[in-house]
Amino acid sequence: MKNLRLIVRRLLSGLGVLWGAATLTFLAVNLSAGDPAMAILGGPGAMPSAELIAKVRAEYGLDQPLIVQYGQYLGRLAQGDLGDSYNLRKPVGQVIASKLGATAQLSLSAAALAVLLAVVVAVLSANRAPWIRSLVSGTELVVSSAPSFVIGLILLLVFAFGWHLLPPSGSNGWRALILPSVALALPVAAVLSQVLRQSLEDILEQPFIAMARARGMSETGVRLKHALRHALVPLVTLAGFVFASLLGGAVVIELLFSRQGIGRLMLDAAVSKDVPLLLGITLLAAAIYVVVNFLVDLINHWVDPRAKAV
Amino acid sequence: MSLSINQNVPAGLIHIARPRSTRRWAVRPGLLLAGLFVLLLVIAAIQPGWLVAGDPFQAISRAAYSAPGSQYWLGSDENGRDILTRLVYAARPSLVLGVSATAIGLLFGTVFGLAAGLGPRWLDGAVMRLVDVLLAFPDLLLALVVITFFGQGQLNLIIAIGIANVPRYARLVRAQTLVVRGAGYVEAATTLGLPRHSVILRHVLPNAIKPILILATIGIGGNIVNGAALSFLGFGAAPPAPEWGGMLAMGRNYLANAWWLVAWPALAITLTVVSISVIGRELLRRSEGKRS
DSSP: OHHHHHHHHHHHHHHHHHHHHHHHHHHHHHHSSSOHHHHHTTOGGGOOOHHHHHHHHHHTTTTSOHHHHHHHHHHHHHTTOOOBOTTTOSBHHHHHHHHHHHHHHHHHHHHHHHHHHHHHHHHHHTTOOHHHHHHHHHHHHHHHHSOHHHHHHHHIIIIIIISOOSOSSOSSSSHHHHHHHHHHHHHHHHHHHHHHHHHHHHHTTSHHHHHHHHTTOOHHHIIIIIIHHHHHHHHHHHHHHHHHTHHHHHHHHHHHTTOOSHHHHHHHHHHTTOHHHHHHHHHHHHHHHHHHHHHHHHHHHHHOGGGGGO | OOOOSGGGSOTTOOOOOOOOHHHHHHHHHHHHHHHHHHHHHHHHHHOGGGTOOSOTTOOOGGGTTOOSSSSSTTOBOTTSOBHHHHHHHTHHHHHHHHHHHHHHHHHHHHHHHHHHHHSOHHHHHHHHHHHHHHHTSOHHHHHHHHHHHHOOSHHHHHHHHHHHHHHHHHHHHHHHHHHHHTSHHHHHHHHTTOOHHHHIIIIIHHHHHHHHHHHHHHHHHHHHHHHHHHHHTTOSSOTTSOOHHHHHHHHGGGTTTOTHHHHHHHHHHHHHHHHHHHHHHHHHHHHHHHHO
16 A cells, blocks of 8 residues: 555656656747747748748647647647657657667667676675775776767777777677677766675675674675675666666767667757757657656665665 | 665664775875876966967878877877877867856756755745756756757857756755754854844855865766767867867777877876866865764
């Protein structure tokens, strides 16, 4: 019962954030200087006649009062209709759906790689000799400071153009996915492993760890079976936050590796001022953030019984 | 939708003190190097002529793609311009962007955070819901949207990245304000009959913002990265102007035959951000050490 109430509350607050995001995008479109009817007809350069403009205004409901337009906009959004792209002359939802797969592939593989790397590095390096810790945390500092596109460029320089091991660009096949995923994953992995090691080290000093050791458990067993489980709790929250932002990183990485995808689409939309497409993708990013955080809350609630007291 | 990490860390951890004094000394050389590098950057930003003699725009086409050597220490680019000179001249836009975008974020974040933390409940609720909504947009995407509406260029880049910073600082300032508001010295000042605005300006604001200033130092590095990413994407200053992100974007086309076009700007950005984080973390550690 209490669980259900919590889920409903989180769901409602997530919907509230989405509604706010939709309202902000609506305001952004209507406060921006350009006339949407002109943009639909191909910008001021197209010199449409006054009748044509009036026709488009009536067709898109632009002659209605703003509050009515807002209601219609929300109604269309609720049905999954994000409007039409100015440039591609196709529904935004359709355009996004056609590119979503490539970006999902990239960000999911990057996310999996980041978590795997972070867990391995943190478990191996927690509470080790000082020189190992300094080496690892120094590397983490450099990797987490370097932006993903800089890492991507260096990977390209070494693995694609230096040793010719992997293709430098393209969206087909798993070989083309390796370098972009690694570039996107490395900075995230460095941040996650810093946090994970800190919490592992805190937990390795708890009495129940001493208890497990006293029962004769091996060091690896203690780390994997007892400490890691507890240390993952703070990581879940952070990971949710970081993964929701992978989409931002994908913009640069997709350009760098000449991949198809949402990020590339967003960049093209920004360059050509295709407002509906740009805002559609922005709304998608907000929706992903909301869903990820909802899941994170649920997972936290499920993994950490102490949170139930709240 | 709370994102605080701390709430999941159990409060009553049993700490067995590790000998930290040895580690503190081990960190020093790194800190010193970071300080020197930032000093170098500041000099490059104020007076690049003190570090390099050349002109960042001087192009000698027959010397294009020269490998690093005695003539061009770090090589020359596709137009035969000296890369070292351009790197040094590019420090100014990067630092200006990092510092002013952080300042914009901090300024508006403080106004919103203070209003939320000290104002009536409805204002608090409204501001924090708005912050929740803004946090749902990734930084880079928010900046891209701002640039699409306001146009590109160095100034708009700063505004775009600054705006993307506002929600985070607003949330931090609000949290700090709530802590400080209940402190004894604020209560004392109020009891002494000081007017509300002077309590806020003289007691609440300085104490609430001090820990956030340290975080903002680290934030400068993040903003430099975002600025470089946006200028890499082509939203920065127009091409001949020296800019790290722009240099990388150009060098990307010649990866196969001229590694130095990409390697040096990449190194410059990375070293800048690493140095800033090292200094910021040291400040953070000292301030925490003092408090506990």
